[in-house]
Amino acid sequence: DVKVTQSSRYLVKRTGEKVFLECVQDMDHENMFWYRQDPGLGLRLIYFSYDVKMKEKGDIPEGYSVSREKKERFSLILESASTNQTSMYLCASYSGTNTGELFFGEGSRLTVL
């Protein structure tokens, strides 16, 4: 069965802390994505990666960086967390099917105090 696993469902951090959100997929997918979900704004793409060590900025990359050292793992990094980064973060990988749907993890709800 397809699986995208995000390491933490809920995190509470303080302003200025460095935050790591981890995502692992077991489907050998090339493309992986980090989205941020906020009420009334839907999902917005932060970064994506189409291969190991490759990354591309999405629509809202400011304040974030990513790391993809292994194919199955895609990490989102907040170098210095701020309160406006309080949000739900969703990781996804591309299915490779004809329809091209994304498979999503269960999300990580981050609160920055």
Add this chain to the structure above:
Amino acid sequence: AQKITQTQPGMFVQEKEAVTLDCTYDTSDPSYGLFWYKQPSSGEMIFLIYQGSYDQQNATEGRYSLNFQKAKKSANLVISASQLGDSAMYFCAMRVDQGAQRLVFGQGTRLTINP
């Protein structure tokens, strides 16, 4: 600019009724894909249905169908015979980059099914 618009923040429907969730899109690319996802309160995004821009027929998956009107740039989701378990957030999305498989999402519609 490539954009998805969902104009219904919330909808309330009686159980067993059909419901239509609206979605309009904007793109100048002739080749695109349209998706609907369901997000229950547990948080995971569940893929429901897909429509390609060149598909001649409307997509259907069980109780879900996509009313694709290309000239109007609309891709409404129709759920027949709604059930209590259909209560969730619903997102319309468009693939904007065939190579990278990037999706642009709408704001979402919260659907509540009343018994």
